[in-house]
Each structure stands twice: as structure tokens, then as C-alpha cells.
Amino acid sequence: MSPSPPDDAAAPLDDPQDAIDAAGDGKGDGLDPRVREHTAGDAQTGIPFIGAGPGDPGLLTLRGKALVDDADLVVHAGSLVSSDLLEEHCAHAELVNSVGKDLEELVPLMKDAHEDGRTVVRLHSGDPAVYGAALEQIDALERAGVPAYFVPGVTSAFASAATLRTQLTLNGVADHVAFTRPQGRTLDPEDDHIAEFVEMGDVTTCIYLGTHAVAETMDRLLDDGVDPDTPVAVVYHASWPDEDVLVGTVADIGGKLDEAGYRASAMVLIGEAATGAGYERSYLYGDWANGGSDDSTAETEADD
Numbered sequence: 139m140s141p142s143p144p145d146d147a148a149a150p151l152d153d154p155q156d157a158i159d160a161a162g163d164g165k166g167d168g169l170d171p172r173v174r175e176h177t178a179g180d181a182q183t184g185i186p187f188i189g190a191g192p193g194d195p196g197l198l199t200l201r202g203k204a205l206v207d208d209a210d211l212v213v214h215a216g217s218l219v220s221s222d223l224l225e226e227h228c229a230h231a232e233l234v235n236s237v238g239k240d241l242e243e244l245v246p247l248m249k250d251a252h253e254d255g256r257t258v259v260r261l262h263s264g265d266p267a268v269y270g271a272a273l274e275q276i277d278a279l280e281r282a283g284v285p286a287y288f289v290p291g292v293t294s295a296f297a298s299a300a301t302l303r304t305q306l307t308l309n310g311v312a313d314h315v316a317f318t319r320p321q322g323r324t325l326d327p328e329d330d331h332i333a334e335f336v337e338m339g340d341v342t343t344c345i346y347l348g349t350h351a352v353a354e355t356m357d358r359l360l361d362d363g364v365d366p367d368t369p370v371a372v373v374y375h376a377s378w379p380d381e382d383v384l385v386g387t388v389a390d391i392g393g394k395l396d397e398a399g400y401r402a403s404a405m406v407l408i409g410e411a412a413t414g415a416g417y418e419r420s421y422l423y424g425d426w427a428n429g430g431s432d433d434s435t436a437e438t439e440a441d442d
């Protein structure tokens with residue numbers, strides 16, 4: 139988060155980039171001074187930026203639910219936040235869809251409502267820390283004198299792993315996870331690292347924002363020499379009532395997705411872990427549990 143909002147009169151909303159730069163300049167030792175005052179679960183003052191989770195209202199956190207239950211104004215991320223969740227938890231509040239609104243419109247809208255004494259919450263899909271564009275809103279709000287903070291949520295990659303009844307990390311299969319997106323409007327081709335992650339072999343690659351480009355992404359992977367038989371799972375609308383799962387390989391998942399017709403709102407997982415097959419029993423519930431470790435300081439899943 140950015141430094142405390144100024145005590146004096148709120149600065150007018152200027153160029154949001156100035157707010158971002160000023161917030162960066164204010165991070166004395168590299169961190170916002172409030173980092174050591176709060177834990178991620180603390181109730182704080184200001185506008186909460188809440189992770190709504192992947193869709194199922196039951197996957198909203200208890201903290202998030204308490205905040206939306208209490209809200210007068212909910213600014214939400216449009217079709218990425220499920221209508222079930224909005225109906226179940228936000229029916230009492232004014233709802234504003236943020237899609238199509240720029241920072242110059244969104245920030246004064248939230249600031250004015252907050253200063254009018256209304257309880258404002260900002261609802262992002264999944265977790266706001268993943269492809270959420272939340273920090274720029276927080277920095278602009280704080281520059282304008284309105285404190286704001288994050289409330290984490292369940293990101294769609296985690297919900298997709300649960301749907302697939304697997305883990306993103308699996309002993310002997312995948313020790314690493316990459317959250318990535320394909321080359322697109324905001325990424326140059328040279329910033330597209332999907333092939334590099336997949337070629338590492340022991341990485342589960344989770345592609346956000348790539349539903350419309352699965353066939354192109356797989357073609358690029360094949361051009362880059364990735365094994366065509368590498369497993370791929372696509373979870374559309376994880377945890378929604380119309381959730382769907384497609385499974386295939388780098389060679390054939392593009393055709394399957396074109397046939398299904400999904401162009402948005404799906405998570406693409408590449409790697410052996412997507413299938414949940416072929417892993418080895420873990421050290422944690424094997425040799426380590428049986429006293430095989432003499433390294434009492436080593437971190438294990440038990441204390442992670």
C-alpha cells in the first residue's frame with residue numbers, strides 16, 4: 139500500500155501517474171510505513187479493496203463478507219464478480235460496475251461517496267493482488283486524501299486447482315507455479331514468458347486473461363519447441379454454476395476451446411500437475427515424519 143494520506147486538505151485528483159510516483163517516493167525503506175502496523179486480516183479504516191473470490195459466494199472470506207454486508211456503495215468488477223455473490227451479499231447496497239470507467243471517473247466516485255459518509259467497498263474478482271490493477275486506484279485515492287487497503291481473496295488459479303482436484307505444486311511433478319498472461323494489449327511479445335515457464339518442466343503455468351487466445355498461445359508454444367503432449371486443463375468460470383472443464387494437450391486444447399466457444403473467464407493450467415497424476419509421496423509424510431530429518435530448522439509444508 140502507499141503511504142498514509144496527507145493530513146492536510148486532500149490534493150485534487152491530478153494525473154493518476156503522479157499519484158503512483160508520489161506513493162513510490164513516500165516508501166522510505168522500500169515499504170509503506172503501515173506495513174508493520176497491520177496484518178493482512180486486520181480491520182482498517184478507509185475503502186477496502188476486497189477479493190471477491192472466483193465466483194461462488196461461499197468463497198468470499200469472512201472479512202470480505204462482513205465488509206460488503208455493511209456497505210452502502212459497492213464498486214465491482216462487472217461480469218467477473220458473480221451475480222450470485224452480488225445478489226446474496228450486496229442487494230442492500232448501490233452497485234456500480236467499474237468496467238469501462240477510467241481512474242479519473244472511478245476515483246472521484248469512490249472519494250465523494252466516502253466523504254459523504256457512505257460506506258464504500260471496492261470488489262475485485264479473485265484476489266486483487268493478481269491482475270487486479272488495484273494499487274493504482276489505492277494510490278490515487280490516498281493521494282486524494284482517502285485511505286484504502288487490501289482484503290485478500292481466493293484467486294481463480296486456486297479455485298481451478300480445487301475444481302481439478304489437484305495441487306499446483308506436486309512432489310516430483312511441479313515445484314513451482316507461474317502466474318502469467320499471454321502477450322496482448324498491454325504486453326510486448328518479448329515480455330511473453332509462457333514458453334519459458336512451460337519448458338522448465340517442473341512448473342505449473344497458470345494463464346490469466348488468455349481465454350480468447352488459447353489457440354494462438356498453444357501455437358506459439360509448439361513453435362518454441364514445447365512437447366505437444368504436455369497436459370493442459372482449462373477451467374471456465376471456476377466455482378460458478380456453469381463451470382466447465384476442458385482437458386487436452388498443448389497440441390489439441392486450442393481446437394477444443396474453439397469448439398466450446400469460450401472467449402473469456404477461463405483459467406488455463408499447463409503442466410503435469412493439472413492432471414494430478416504421476417506424483418510421488420512426499421517427504422513430509424514419509425521419511426521426515428519418521429524422524430529421517432536431523433534438520434530441525436528446515437521448513438516443511440507442516441509449518442509453511
Ligand SMILES: C[S@@+](CC[C@H](N)C(=O)[O-])C[C@H]1O[C@@H](n2cnc3c(N)ncnc32)[C@H](O)[C@@H]1O
Pocket residue numbers: 192193218262263264265266267268269270292293294295298345346347348349373374375376377378402403404405406
Ligand atoms: C482481470 S483478471 C483478474 C484475476 C483475479 N484477480 C483473480 O485473482 O482471479 C481476469 C482473469 O482471471 C481469470 N478468472 C477470473 N475469474 C475466474 C473464474 N471464476 N474461473 C476461471 N478463471 C477466472 C480469467 O483468466 C480472467 O481472464
